[in-house]
Each structure stands twice: as structure tokens, then as C-alpha cells.
Amino acid sequence: MDFQVIADNFTYFMIGRYPNGPLGGLGLTLYLAVVSCILSFFGGLILGLLSLSRIAVIRYPINALINAVRGLPLLMVIFWMYFLLPAVLGKPVPESRTVIAALTIFTSAYMSQIVRAGIEGIPKGQVEAALSTGLKPWHAMLYIVLPQGMRNMIPSFVNQFVSLIKDTSLAFIVGVSEITHVGTQVNNRTMAYPTEIFIFIAAVYFIVCFAFTSFSRWLEGRLAWRKSI
Secondary structure (H helix, E strand, O other): OOOHHHHHOHHHHHHEOOOOOOEOHHHHHHHHHHHHHHHHHHHHHHHHHHHOOOOHHHHHHHHHHHHHHHOOOHHHHHHHHHHHHHHHHOOOOOHHHHHHHHHHHHHHHHHHHHHHHHHHOOOHHHHHHHHHOOOOHHHHHHHHHHHHHHHHHHHHHHHHHHHHHHHHHHHHHHOOOEHHHHHHHHHHHHOOOHHHHHHHHHHHHHHHHHHHHHHHHHHHHHHHHHHHO
């Protein structure tokens, strides 16, 4: 094997043509993952709270939407955003933004279930005690339930972020120049080192995902230790 092709294109693999062109490679992969994770955190939080609403008119449609999105492959959601957003907005939308929109919608549906499980894991007696003191239901949720639930949700959120990093590899389908797309471009240009190129890409994904998975395990242990004190 000859990994010289990796050394010759290392900067391209990491940041694409930046700063003389658009960001690409691993830099764009992490950008897509971080932005989508932040947006889907808030999206999942809102959907999770609405899915627990006592108002049936709100709860049932939200649960139907969550189950519909979770029942679709991510690739289908990306295609929907790629063709739907320009038609709805009436103007072209950059491919990276369509991918962010698709990842946000898809991941929000999964994060909503993490939020739901975290909230349902809090003993109902605490909510009843809070309501008996005169707090309104949303006050009890905001000041008592969510702070405790968030502590249990954090490791699951980190694991979902790791999954999101791997999901960004599907962005190459619509021409987004993340690291998988860059690897394909280099392979098409050289036509001689596909094994070396995709071993390198697999190693990059493994290192990044392993780092965040290790952080998740450390965080989970740290939170469990604090809870036991």
C-alpha cells in the first residue's frame, strides 16, 4: 500500500479548499454535525415537551410527526429537503443548508425520545409536590423536572452526536464536499489508491467518534458518581 496520496492531499482532506475556497473535508463534516446537533437539541427539546402535552390536539399530531420521521431513512429526508426547500422558498438553497435542515429534522425526532424518557424518568411525586406548593405545571417542568432530567439525558445526547457525525457521510449524495465526498474526488482523480483513501477516511471517522464516545462514557460515570454523593 502507498499512503503517499494521503500525504499529498492531507490539507484537502481536512479543510477542502479553505481559505482560498469553500470549507470542505473533515472541517465541513464537523461543521455540519455541530450546527445540526445544536439545532436538533432545541428541536428535540420542543418536540419532546409537546409529545407529553396533556392537550390531545397537540400530543397526537406531534407523536405522529415524530414516528413518521423516525420511520424514514435519513437519505430520503435529505432528498426531500434538497428538492422541497428550493420549491417552498422559491430560490436556490445551498446544499450544505439542505443537509443541515435534513439532519436537524431527523435527529430532532430521535432526541425528542431522549427528552421524553428523561422527563418520564423523574418520579411523579416531585411534580405533584411542586404543584401542591402553588407552582404552575410549566414552572414545575422548567425549574424541577428539566434540570434533573437533563443530567440523565446528557450521555444520550453525546451518543446521538456521535451518530450524527457518521450520518453526515450521506451528504455526499447531494454534492456536499464533506470528507467522504473529498475522498471520492481524490479517488476519481488518481484512480489508483481507493483502498488507501477509504482506509484513511474510516480511520478519521473512528478517531473522531471514539473520542466523543469515550467522552460520553467519562461523562456518564462522572454524573453517576455525583448522583451517588
